[in-house]
Amino acid sequence: MHKCEDALLSEPVWAIGLMTGTALDGFVDTALIRTDGVSVAEFGPFELFAYSDTDRALLAEAITQARAWAFEGPEPEIFAEAEALITRIYADAVLKLLDKTKMRREDIAYTGGHGLTVLHRPQIGSGGRTRQLLDGAKLAAQTGIDSVWDFRSNDVAMGGQGAPLAPIYHTALLRHAKLDGQTAILNLGGVANITWWDGQDALAAFDTGPANGPINEWIEAHGKGTFDPDGMYAARGRVHEGRLLEILDNPWFDAPFPKSLDRYDFDAGLVRGLSLEDGAATLTALVAASLDLALRLLPQRPKQLVVAGGGRKNPVLMDQIAQRCAVSLLDADAIGLRGDAIEAECFALLAVRSARGLPLSFPCTTGVKEPTTGGVVTRLG
Known part of the structure; x- marks a missing residue:
């Protein structure tokens, strides 16, 4: 058990979180919240957007090939196709959510996209690897919104497990409730x-x-x-x-x-x-x-x-x-929480934390030696 501390931040902003689970249930979870990266000021709409069985089969095959690859040698060629697919699915979900809520792209500060985890091999101290498929730069270009992505890699590089990342958001929900x-x-x-x-x-x-x-x-x-x-x-x-x-x-x-x-x-x-x-x-x-x-x-x-x-x-x-x-x-x-939206909401909050330089993981959550930032931020200028 360790202590984890947070500082209060400035004005909350709207962010969209996107999550594709390893259970491959055929949906991308999409949620809109207004947050300062510490607490939730307002819960916006959330939606589960389905993707096709054909898309699901491709993603499942990418996971199968990832297991055979096991971080040895070059990445499987299917990763490029699957990553482009996940990016398109995410972009479509963002645009559909904006259309449904009648919000403008300029109203949203960030999208936080988790991507699809195809392989996760953590190791406390050093030597771990993790791979999520998502091209955050293309997601930003396709949605017109700054994106935050690749949330786990920095924690793993710093000696942490790279997971779980949800605890900082779960704590905000426990505090809220x-x-x-x-x-x-x-x-x-x-x-x-x-x-x-x-x-x-x-x-x-x-x-x-x-x-x-x-x-x-x-x-x-x-x-x-x-x-x-x-x-x-x-x-x-x-x-x-x-x-x-x-x-x-x-x-x-x-x-x-x-x-x-x-x-x-x-x-x-x-x-x-x-x-x-x-x-x-x-x-x-x-x-x-x-x-x-x-x-x-x-x-x-x-x-x-x-x-x-x-x-x-x-x-x-x-x-x-x-x-x-x-x-x-x-x-x-x-x-009063939203059981289908919590993971997506989490990555909306983590996107804001990442963009503001706040830590995403802690000794008490991933085993990293000290509170560690993460996420790659793509700004459109």
Whole structure:
């Protein structure tokens, strides 16, 4: 546990955040907020803009080739095509959001684009690598708005894990909702991550384990769509507790934080040989069981979790978490937050922080030695 400090800033500005998750759910999350980089002065509209199955297939292939590449030798040629695609998808989403809100380009100070993580190999101290696909310079040119992008690379270069980056925004939300150390924020995306804040100046945050990613992969491998709707297949299956214990025996789960995961560090192969239903049930239980181990690492075990991300819409997953972790769960929407928008909102705030030279990561979040700035800023002049 470390202390993280922030300074108050000047006048808030409007920023658009864009996020493409590693779960490849077929949407780019887009959110508009007015912020000074520390707190949220105003929540603007947010939208989930779909991209095509053809586009999704290309992005999935880029991730597959990235895993084979493993940062050895030249980048796969598909990266250029996939990066151009992500940039176009983001630009289209920005322009659609502006059209829907009737805002002008000149009203927006920055876009903050996360891009698509195709490979993440963190290592505390040195030697880590991370790669997100997005051409922020072209995004700025295509939207007419200054852009901030490549948020993780500088942290990794400075010896940090490069993830998670959401904690500084999660802390702003906990402060906004007047919540303290009894409550933590859990995000269920491709990977799960948690942020705990004591209500004063102590912060702890890290990836807790797999979340939607392996479940989605398992369902898709069986030709049943791209996710488990309402946990339907998991509900029909049986959790193989022996297999679950074997997975949890991986020393990563007991390792102290800070720590982070690549989406494919734990994949659907973990339940190879099980039926569709039993595999879905076991992967769903894994999310909850690994979270229970993670909660034991926190300075104070929270009594409730505010849950954001797509996983909160899976009732079987939520039931597993409630039972295995013995915590009460609050849908982020139920306390006035926006569970589908939080990650995109985060990168809007981080864009403003980056443009103003404020740190994005801390010893208590990524393991970097000192508070570290990040993000590449492209200004149109």
